Amino acid sequence: MHTPVLLKEVVEYLAPKPGQKFIDATVDGGGHAEAVLERILPGGTLLGIDLDGELITRLKFKIQDSKFKNNAILINDSYVNLKKIAEENDFAGIDGILFDLGMSSWHMEEAGRGFSFQRDERLDMRFAYGQLAVNKKQLTAEEVINKYSYDELVRILKEYGEERFAKSIAARIVKARREKPVKTTFELVEIIKNSVPFWYRRSRIHFATRTFQAIRIAVNDELENLKSGLEQGVEILKAGGRIAVISFHSLEDRITKNFFRVKAKEGVIKIITKKPIGAGLAEVVQNPRARSAKLRVAEREYLGLDK
Numbered sequence: 001m002h003t004p005v006l007l008k009e010v011v012e013y014l015a016p017k018p019g020q021k022f023i024d025a026t027v028d029g030g031g032h033a034e035a036v037l038e039r040i041l042p043g044g045t046l047l048g049i050d051l052d053g054e055l056i057t058r059l060k061f062k063i064q065d066s067k068f069k070n071n072a073i074l075i076n077d078s079y080v081n082l083k084k085i086a087e088e089n090d091f092a093g094i095d096g097i098l099f100d101l102g103m104s105s106w107h108m109e110e111a112g113r114g115f116s117f118q119r120d121e122r123l124d125m126r127f128a129y130g131q132l133a134v135n136k137k138q139l140t141a142e143e144v145i146n147k148y149s150y151d152e153l154v155r156i157l158k159e160y161g162e163e164r165f166a167k168s169i170a171a172r173i174v175k176a177r178r179e180k181p182v183k184t185t186f187e188l189v190e191i192i193k194n195s196v197p198f199w200y201r202r203s204r205i206h207f208a209t210r211t212f213q214a215i216r217i218a219v220n221d222e223l224e225n226l227k228s229g230l231e232q233g234v235e236i237l238k239a240g241g242r243i244a245v246i247s248f249h250s251l252e253d254r255i256t257k258n259f260f261r262v263k264a265k266e267g268v269i270k271i272i273t274k275k276p277i278g279a280g281l282a283e284v285v286q287n288p289r290a291r292s293a294k295l296r297v298a299e300r301e302y303l304g305l306d307k
C-alpha cells in the first residue's frame with residue numbers, strides 16, 4: 001500500500017470543499033484522492049487519472065462499494081491528454097488539481113517490472129502496462145539498455161540521472177551487451193557496480209539509484225510529459241482554483257518552479273508557496289520516501305472573462 005506523501009499539506013493548500021470538482025492527475029492507490037473526496041462530499045466529484053491500467057482497475061474495485069462510488073470517475077490514460085480527458089468528462093473549469101509525480105511504492109515492491117534495483121526482475125519500467133497500456137509501442141528499459149547508442153546512454157544518464165559516472169556506466173553497458181543482451185535489474189546493477197569507484201559503491205545513496213531513475217524517466221518520457229501536463233492543468237483551472245505539484249527529484253522540481261515563474265510573469269497564476277514545502281521529520285521517519293518530496297502550489301488568477 002502506497003502511503004500518500006505530504007497529505008496534510010496537500011489538503012491544506014488545495015482546501016477542497018463540498019460540491020467542488022478536483023482532478024488527481026496521478027491517482028495511483030487513491031491516497032490523496034480519498035482525502036479530497038472526503039471533503040468534497042456531498043455533491044463534489046473527483047476525476048482520477050493514472051497511466052498504469054493495473055492501478056486504475058484495482059482502485060475501481062476498491063471504490064465500487066465505498067461511499068465515494070458516485071463521486072469518482074477513474075480513467076486509465078496519461079495526463080498528457082489532460083485537457084481532452086477533462087473536457088470529455090465535464091471537468092473543464094475545476095477547483096483544483098494535484099500531480100504527485102514519479103512512481104508509487106506499489107511499482108517498486110509489487111509491480112514486478114524492474115523499477116527497483118533491489119529486486120531481480122525483467123527490465124521493463126513502463127507505467128503504461130499490459131492490455132491496458134495506453135501506448136503499446138512504448139519502449140521498455142530492456143530496449144533502452146540494449147539498443148540506445150553509447151552517446152544516447154551517456155546523455156540520458158547525465159541529463160535524467162545527473163550521474164557523474166555516466167560515461168563509464170554507458171561504456172560498460174555497451175561492452176556487456178556485445179556478449180549477451182542485458183535483461184534483468186540485477187545484471188544492470190552488476191554492470192553499474194563494476195563501472196564506479198569503490199567509495200561510490202559505499203555512499204549513502206545506492207550507486208544504482210541515479211541510473212535507474214534516468215532509465216525510468218527516459219522510458220516514460222517523464223519530463224516532457226510533465227511540462228505538457230502542467231500547461232494543461234493550469235488551463236483547465238477556474239479562477240481561484242489551485243494546482244499542487246509534488247516532485248521527488250531536482251529535475252521535476254526545476255521544471256515546476258520554472259513553469260510557475262513563467263506563468264506568474266504572464267499574470268496567469270499567483271505562486272502560493274514561495275519556497276517548496278518539504279515533509280517534517282515525523283513524516284520522514286514514518287515514510288522515508290517523503291524525504292525528497294517537495295510541494296509547490298499556485299493559484300489561477302482572475303483573467304477578465306473567466307471570473
Ligand SMILES: C[S@@+](CC[C@H](N)C(=O)[O-])C[C@H]1O[C@@H](n2cnc3c(N)ncnc32)[C@H](O)[C@@H]1O
Binds near residue numbers: 004026028077220
Ligand atoms: C507517486 S504515485 C501517486 C500516489 C498517489 N497520490 C497516492 O497517494 O496514492 C504516481 C503515479 O503517477 C502515475 N503516472 C506516472 N506518469 C503518469 C502520466 N503521464 N499520466 C498519468 N499518471 C502517471 C504512476 O503510474 C503512479 O501511479
